[in-house]
Amino acid sequence: MRAQISPRRSTMLSSEIGAKIDDLSLREGERFKEGQKLVGFDCAVHRARLNKAFAQQQAARKLYDVNSKLDKLGSVSTLELEAAAAQLSAAEAETAMMRTMVERCVVLAPFPGRIAELRVRRYEFVGEGKELMEILDDRELEVEMIVPSRWLAWLVPGTSFKVLIEETGHDYVAEVTRLSARIDPVSQSIKVFGKVVGTQRDLLAGMSGRAVFAVPN
Numbered sequence: 001m002r003a004q005i006s007p008r009r010s011t012m013l014s015s016e017i018g019a020k021i022d023d024l025s026l027r028e029g030e031r032f033k034e035g036q037k038l039v040g041f042d043c044a045v046h047r048a049r050l051n052k053a054f055a056q057q058q059a060a061r062k063l064y065d066v067n068s069k070l071d072k073l074g075s076v077s078t079l080e081l082e083a084a085a086a087q088l089s090a091a092e093a094e095t096a097m098m099r100t101m102v103e104r105c106v107v108l109a110p111f112p113g114r115i116a117e118l119r120v121r122r123y124e125f126v127g128e129g130k131e132l133m134e135i136l137d138d139r140e141l142e143v144e145m146i147v148p149s150r151w152l153a154w155l156v157p158g159t160s161f162k163v164l165i166e167e168t169g170h171d172y173v174a175e176v177t178r179l180s181a182r183i184d185p186v187s188q189s190i191k192v193f194g195k196v197v198g199t200q201r202d203l204l205a206g207m208s209g210r211a212v213f214a215v216p217n
Contacts, residue, residue, distance in 0.1 A: 001145045001146070001147055001210060001211045001212075001213070002145060002146070002208065002209075002210065002211075003143050003144065003145040003163050003208065003209055003210060003211035004143070004144050004145070004206070004207070004208045005141050005142070005143060005144075005165070005203055005204065005205055005206065005207040005208065006141065006142050006143075006144050006205055006206075007113075007136040007137055007138055007140070007141060007142070007205045008137060008140045008141070008142050009111055009113070009136065009137040009140075010113075010116070010134065010135065010136035010137070010205070011110065011134070011135060011136075012131050012132075012133070012134050013038065013039070013107055013131075013132045013133050013134075013135060014129055014130060014131050014132060015039075015041075015107075015126045015127070015128060015129065015130045015132055016104040016128060016129075017041060017043075017046070017101060017104045017105065017128055018125075018126065018127045018128045019041035019042055019043060019046075019105065019125070019126070020041065020042040020123065020124070020125045020126075021039060021040070021041060021042075021120060021121070021122050021123060021124050021125075021126060022040055022041065022042040022122070022123070023037070023039065023040030023041075023122070024038075024039055024040075024118075024120070024121065024122040026038060026115055027115065027118070028115050028116070028117060028118050029114060029115065030114065030115055031112075031113070031114050032109045032112065032113065032114070032115070032135075033109065033112050034109055034110070034111050034112045035108050035109060036108065036109045037106055037107070037108060037109075038107045038108065038109050038115075038132075038133065038135075039106070039107040039120075039132055039133075040105065040106050040107075041104075041105045041106070043101075043102060043105035046098065046101045046102050046105060047102055047105075049098050049101070050095070050098040050099055050101070050102050053091070053094045053095040053097075053098045054095050056091045056094065056095075057088070057091040057092055057094070057095045059091075060084070060087045060088040060090075060091040060092075061088055061091075063084050063087065063088070064081075064084040064085055064087070064088045067080055067081045067084040068081065107132065109135065111135075111137050112137060112139070113135050113136050113137035113138060113139070114135065114136060114138055115133055115134075115135055116133075116134040116135060116136050116205070117133060117134040118132075118133050119131045119132055119133060119134075120132050120133070136205055138204070138205055140195070141195070141196065141200075141203055141205060142177070142193050142194065142195060143163050143174050143193065143194040143195065143196065143211065144191065144192075144193055145191070145192050145194070145211045146187075146189045146190070146191050146192070147189060147190060147192050147211075147213075148188065148189055148190075149183045149184075149188045149189055149190045150188070151190075151213075151215070152179070152190065154216050155176065155179070155192065155213075156176065157175075157176050157177055157178055157179070158175055158176060159175060159176040159213070160173065160174070160175050160214075161174055161175070161176070161194065161211055161212060161213045161214075162174065162211070162212045163194075163196065163209055163210070163211050163212070164209045164210045164212065165203065165207050165208070165209040166207070166208060166209045167204075167207045167208075167209075168202050168203070168207070170202070171212075172196045172197070172200060172203075173196070173197045173198075174194045174195060174196045174197060174211075175194055175195060175197060176192055176193070176194045177193050177194055177195050178192075178193050179191075179192055179193070180192070180193075194211075
């Protein structure tokens with residue numbers, strides 16, 4: 001059975017804003033920690049807009065506080081108080097929106113791992129939704145394979161097998177970890193996932209080979 005090594009966690013990171021990249025220090029293959037800064041954007045405009053929104057929020061808060069005190073004295077109409085409250089709510093919403101935009105100026109690693117592929121360069125201007133890099137967590141690699149569905153009569157999580165990897169020329173002891181939730185009705189096959197027993201630092205995602213099972217009679 002053909003088998004392929006794949007990471008348990010991998011993703012393509014994309015830009016959530018349109019801006020110029022001013023910080024991109026890591027290169028393909030390099031490692032990073034969870035929460036580490038991977039990409040930074042030039043967000044001077046967004047930060048200025050946040051400062052403006054915060055100033056407007058403070059002004060709206062002061063106006064509302066004054067009108068609230070006047071309302072207790074009966075010196076302001078209900079309509080004026082409601083208008084001040086609505087203005088404050090709008091200012092708070094604008095500040096929250098601009099704060100979110102500033103937070104998007106930095107792309108942080110969602111998990112520890114390595115950069116598999118870079119799609120951009122430093123100083124490049126990217127649009128919203130632009131793919132930046134593909135990352136993967138290679139600390140836990142899986143073995144993926146497709147086997148005949150009739151094997152379900154005996155194949156269960158914990159079943160041992162060997163996987164022969166072409167790129168290394170070595171064979172490794174592995175075990176089944178889980179089975180797909182669906183059988184392909186056309187090919188009468190099912191996807192199976194496993195893991196190599198022990199730590200094998202010579203294995204990389206994308207390597208392939210053959211999985212060998214001891215099929216019972």
